[in-house]
Amino acid sequence: MEFVRIIVELVVGYFALFLLTKLLGKTQITQLTPFDFISALVLGELVGNALYDENIGISKIIFAVTAWGLLIYTTEVATQKSRKYRSVLEGTPSIIIYKGKIDYNLLKKCRLDLNQLQQLLRGKDIFSIRECEYAILEANGSLSVIKKSQYSAVTPTDLNLPTQPQTLPLALILDGEIEHDNLRIVNWDAKRLETEVRITGAHGIKDVLYAEWKEGEDLYVQKYESGS
Known part of the structure; x- marks a missing residue:
């Protein structure tokens, strides 16, 4: 009887989840926001936990899935009709x-x-x-x-131009701290980096949010105040 109960609840839970995801639309997968991700996890847990609890019957599974589905559906309707709720519940770019x-x-x-x-x-x-x-x-x-x-996507081949080997840009400073591993790769030391940074107008390493080295080009430096 135990196996019969589990298989019946599994089938009921399967179809309940299937119908609910159809009703809620495709946002659960294709436009997964943090809230959608959590709601999907909770939805699966409601059914999953019920399978191993003898005190939870089919009616309670259906009730739990339906109640949670109504909450999610209400949320989806609210975000569609109100920009204010949309920014709160889904976030903004x-x-x-x-x-x-x-x-x-x-x-x-x-x-x-x-x-x-x-x-x-x-x-x-x-x-x-x-x-x-x-x-x-x-x-x-x-x-x-x-x-x-x-x-842009135009290639040298499109313009019949000679091609050059590609080089990998390396971050030498992140959040005002030297990336020593990358510094060794480019055969620089801290003194050389400090000099190059000051050439760009920065007062020192601590004033730099991001600095990037690329072969054949000047050091790219962005100070903290540049992005504010």
Whole structure:
């Protein structure tokens, strides 16, 4: 009887979840915000926990799934009809790179550090921050970018130009701290880095939010006040 109870509750839970996801639409998967992610986890847990609790019957499973589904549905309706509720429940996009400059204050507000920003940019085939004109952190945590015009998709082959080997840009300063591993790769020392930083107008390492080396180009430096 125990196995029969489990299989019956499993089938009922399966169809309840199937119907509920159909009613709620595709946002549970395709536009997964943090709130959507948590709601999906809770929804699955309601059914999963019920399968192993003998005191919870089919009626309680259906009731729990229906009640949670109504809450989520009400939330979806509220976000569709009210911009105020939408920004509170789903969040709003944040322009964390504006006209090629990192907005450091907004970066901190979004709980995002420079290493995470670099990872997101690499996911968009941007290996150097200097290539990015705008970067928008979407409400679901993804990054949308616009490259600077000189780094657009036109290739040297399109223009019958000779090609050059690609080089990997390396961050030498993050949050006012030297990245010593990268410094060794480019065969620089702290004194050389300090000199190069001062050439750009910064007072010293601690004044620099981000500094990037790229072979054949000047050191790219952004001071903290540049993105504010």
